[in-house]
Amino acid sequence: MKTLTLLRHAKSGWDDPALSDHDRPLNAKGARAATAMGAQVRHLGLKFDHLAASSATRVIETLDHFRRGYGTLPEAPHERTLYLASAGTLLDAIRAFPASADHALLVGHNPGLEDLVLLLSAESNPLRGAVEEKFPTASVAVLELDGDWAGAADGCGHLTTFVRPRDLDPSLGPGHD
Template identity: 35%
Template sequence: MSRLFLLRHAKAGWAAPGTSDFDRTLTQSGQSDAKALGMRMRSIGLIPDLILCSPARRAVETLEFVASTLFDSPPKTELVQELYNSDATDYLHAVREAQVAETLLLVGHNPMMEDLAFELPSAGDQQAMRGTASGFPTCGLAVISFPGPLADIRRNGGRLEAFLKPDL
């Protein structure tokens, strides 16, 4: 069995004049939410073997704040350019190509996170996902399990184990 954790970056501010979208930083509430989510993940044992993260500043900062409360020693982390400004197909490709034992944390952006969270679980779990919120909120975490390795994941092939937000 394998598990995929889909983490949308925490709340970021708007790009300041002269600053690119890529360089947007987290707001104070985004920083607090990421720390809170890391603590929740730790308390229920959601510890990844490998992390793939978008190189956008808001995604990297989200990971840093989550990691500050989640890990004693973080696992291998890779910044993957294709996780910024791409589509769900690129996200799925990155997951399938990752060399991970059992559990992968993917830190990225919407709409790709939402697309994967609705496409990968079984049809019944897709309905549960739709009932969790309108869309995939910032600093939301979908936990999806699969019967085989992540290299073999397919549409409707997983099970939504949990959907976490920092405030619940």
């Protein structure tokens, strides 16, 4: 069994209209949320032996702050193909994860991450409703997959954890900028 943890980038800023979407940085709330989520993932005892992440600035900064709460993560290149990737593209990336990896962290964007959770998890899963409602920025979903990475397919996963920043601190939720 493989464990896949999905982390959506934290809240980013729109303060500089000259920046491209790819280059937008985190805002202060996003930085706090990413650090808090890193600490929560550490508290949950999750370990990672593989990391895949989008090349967007907000993803790179999310990981920097996540590490402050979590600790050391595997090194990985930031992949342009994961920037705003669809669930299908993300699934292709997962299928290419090294067979030796058992616990992977994938950091990216919506709607791809949300769609991926819904694709991989069974419809009967009680946590699925919260993901269907919204996969907010800096949220974490953990799926246990049947089989190996190469065989990842529709319904092969069980969603075991879904945590949003507001679950840890209400001030990290909507309406608290």
